[in-house]
Amino acid sequence: xxxxxxxxxxxxxxxxxxxxxxxxxxxxxxxxxxxxxxxxxxxxxxxxxxxxxxxxxxxxxxxxxxxxxxxxxxxxxxxxxxxxxxxxxxxxxxxxxxxxxxxxxxxxxxxxxxxxxxxxxxxxxxxxxxxxxxxxxxxxxxxxxxxxxxxxxxxxxxxxxxxxxxxxxxxxxxxxxxxxxxxxxxxxxxxxxxxxxxxxxxxxxxxxxxxxxxxxxxxxxxxxxxxxxxxxxxxxxxxxxxxxxxxxxxxxxxxxxxxxxxxxxxxxxxxxxxxxxxxxxxxxxxxxxxxxxxxxxxxxxxxxxxxxxxxxxxxxxxxxxxxxxxxxxxxxxxxxxxxxxxxxxxxxxxxxxxxxxxxxxxxxxxxxxxxxxxxxxxxxxxxxxxxxxxxxxxxxxxxxxxxxxxxxxxxxxxxxxxxxxxxxxxxxxxxxxxxxxxxxxxxxxxxxxxx
DNA sequence: CTCTCCCGCCAGCAT
DNA sequence: ATGCTGGCGGGAGAG
Numbered sequence: 001x002x003x004x005x006x007x008x009x010x011x012x013x014x015x016x017x018x019x020x021x022x023x024x025x026x027x028x029x030x031x032x033x034x035x036x037x038x039x040x041x042x043x044x045x046x047x048x049x050x051x052x053x054x055x056x057x058x059x060x061x062x063x064x065x066x067x068x069x070x071x072x073x074x075x076x077x078x079x080x081x082x083x084x085x086x087x088x089x090x091x092x093x094x095x096x097x098x099x100x101x102x103x104x105x106x107x108x109x110x111x112x113x114x115x116x117x118x119x120x121x122x123x124x125x126x127x128x129x130x131x132x133x134x135x136x137x138x139x140x141x142x143x144x145x146x147x148x149x150x151x152x153x154x155x156x157x158x159x160x161x162x163x164x165x166x167x168x169x170x171x172x173x174x175x176x177x178x179x180x181x182x183x184x185x186x187x188x189x190x191x192x193x194x195x196x197x198x199x200x201x202x203x204x205x206x207x208x209x210x211x212x213x214x215x216x217x218x219x220x221x222x223x224x225x226x227x228x229x230x231x232x233x234x235x236x237x238x239x240x241x242x243x244x245x246x247x248x249x250x251x252x253x254x255x256x257x258x259x260x261x262x263x264x265x266x267x268x269x270x271x272x273x274x275x276x277x278x279x280x281x282x283x284x285x286x287x288x289x290x291x292x293x294x295x296x297x298x299x300x301x302x303x304x305x306x307x308x309x310x311x312x313x314x315x316x317x318x319x320x321x322x323x324x325x326x327x328x329x330x331x332x333x334x335x336x337x338x339x340x341x342x343x344x345x346x347x348x349x350x351x352x353x354x355x356x357x358x359x360x361x362x363x364x365x366x367x368x369x370x371x372x373x374x375x376x377x378x379x380x381x382x383x384x385x386x387x388x389x390x391x392x393x394x395x396x397x398x399x400x401x402x403x404x405x406x407x408x409x410x411x412x413x414x415x416x417x418x419x420x421x422x423x424x425x426x427x428x429x430x431x432x433x434x435x436x437x438x439x440x441x442x443x444x445x446x447x448x449x450x451x
Numbered sequence: 452c453t454c455t456c457c458c459g460c461c462a463g464c465a466t
Numbered sequence: 467a468t469g470c471t472g473g474c475g476g477g478a479g480a481g
Binding site for chain 3: 084111126
Binding site: 452453454455456457458459460461462463464465466 | 467468469470471472473474475476477478479480481
């Protein structure tokens with residue numbers, strides 16, 4: 001009740017409606033509940049390599065394939081052990097999804113078909129598909145129909161995402177003239193504005209909703225709903241989450257921080273929770289894609305995610321097959337470790353350095369709030385934030401005194417008007433501060449080095 | 452206890 | 467009207 005009411009209040013109109021149902025439904029829905037159809041042989045299992053076109057996944061677990069008639073004996077025998085969340089995780093489902101479709105002969109995917117084959121509800125497929133689309137692994141073609149692009153599409157998608165992010169940051173007005181007026185009347189937390197122009201190839205899902213209102217370029221009323229909804233889409237959230245990694249040098253981000261960054265500060269707590277829940281979903285599938293991995297922050301031990309950036313698929317036997325040069329010690333989602341990272345040589349080879357980065361990342365929000373509170377001071381320096389471009393190894397011979405400086409050329413062009421355009425005020429401002437800080441730092445540096 | 456995150460209701464949009 | 471999408475948050479499993 002408390003939760004329900006609390007949730008209902010702050011959130012959107014749709015929220016309370018949902019709030020009403022859950023309790024009852026949830027109860028019935030739980031574990032190996034009844035609810036009509038027997039939960040099929042759960043999710044998943046890595047399909048045989050040369051899977052026949054009609055692969056039907058089986059439960060990888062002890063529960064046994066217990067397909068139809070509810071494997072009475074077995075099921076009952078270990079009833080309470082029968083249900084395991086892990087077997088139904090989005091991550092596992094994603095792995096199976098990929099295993100099922102990542103073949104040359106696959107090109108279009110039907111959601112129903114996928115759901116059936118994987119033995120899950122259609123709803124879950126949407127989750128998977130939305131994030132996969134965000135990273136370019138597939139594209140929505142039509143209702144119920146997606147085209148498989150495969151991992152080959154990832155690099156391009158990431159590149160695109162990164163470019164878009166940088167473009168947004170560089171001040172090029174990305175679009176949405178009418179956004180804010182619209183969100184105003186929606187009682188909902190208008191925390192996040194709306195962002196990118198999203199007419200990029202891969203994100204036609206988004207353009208779709210824009211199409212039908214196309215005739216009137218400035219008819220705010222119409223787009224509102226869908227836009228508002230779109231703003232919160234898993235797909236967009238995925239993209240923004242990824243952008244976080246692509247545009248900042250911070251390697252590790254806790255979902256908490258991510259949520260805050262993506263949400264802004266107006267966070268209505270319940271809102272934060274929701275966002276974090278979504279981020280968990282996203283992180284799970286991104287993890288199964290090996291785009292990120294779970295670790296923990298050096299100092300806090302707080303769980304966080306590290307960007308790997310090398311999408312690769314898992315082989316049935318759980319052996320990961322790299323599609324591109326990947327860095328060594330890989331880790332499966334969920335495992336923890338101390339972050340040892342041999343990827344970037346000297347830059348962060350030092351633990352302290354790393355810890356410091358993390359420390360800074362952890363303080364982003366607080367710092368940001370402080371900044372907000374006292375108007376826009378522009379001389380604040382965000383240590384941990386360095387545009388990802390910086391990773392580029394430079395062979396250039398600059399008069400670089402400090403290691404950080406080595407990446408300057410990469411950013412030079414951005415220096416001029418490094419202005420974020422994230423749809424939410426907080427992120428926007430955050431970047432703004434960062435950029436301002438960086439700019440002045442950069443100017444100082446150039447002044448001092450070149451003269 | 453907190454952290455994770457599965458689950459399915461149901462709103463909103465497309466057909 | 468029907469069907470497709472997918473936001474959402476309850477609440478249970480895992481730690």
